[in-house]
Amino acid sequence: MNTDQIRLIIGEHGRLSADVARLAETDDLYAAGLTSHASVSLMLALEDGFDIEFPEALLRRSTFSSIASIKTALTSLTNGSAPS
């Protein structure tokens, strides 16, 4: 899973107050400025970018809390192991 693409999408849609390029994969995106509404836009952009659809089970705050958690969710969706 290419985290560079995830970082690019976060940079374009996350409206962070921090530079996404400087964030560690486990840094808290909400602490970096991700708002609840921006997380919706981020979700939609990730769906477009990776050609996936987030199921309701993954529509939780923790899914979008870090680059690492997003990567985990996307990996589960692309290999078919995500909760439905």
Added chain:
Amino acid sequence: MKALSTLAEDSEPITRVGVDLCAVQEVKTAIARFGDRYLHAVYTDSELAYCADGVKWRADRLAARFAAKEATVKVLRPVDTGIDLRSIEVRRHPGGWCDIRLTGSAARLAERARIGPLAVSMSHEGNIAAAVVIAHTAVSGPVEEAPQ
């Protein structure tokens, strides 16, 4: 939803409150970028019907409703449980006041938390929309959803 008198049978009711702000411009940007996908991912058909303005959208009303949904999530206090924002619906009554109707995942959480009727108040001015939601419950902490 259980009545407040039922909630108080076992213990004193506990008040929960949630508040949220939403920038109207963020809603406008989301509509411009994602169109119907954004609208139908967040809002119910009845919410969209009220917020339509000819060929345009009342982004201020949509932002207020988004804030109300997020404020409701704060009241529900999900423990790492996904909630479809469409399962939280703002209903506007002819007299002008609004209330919250829960379905699906949000309704299940409210039931497990024994949360009573939700009261909501919204406002918007300029680029900011705000909402506050209050409810009573007999459960003090967050509630996990039962395995499906």
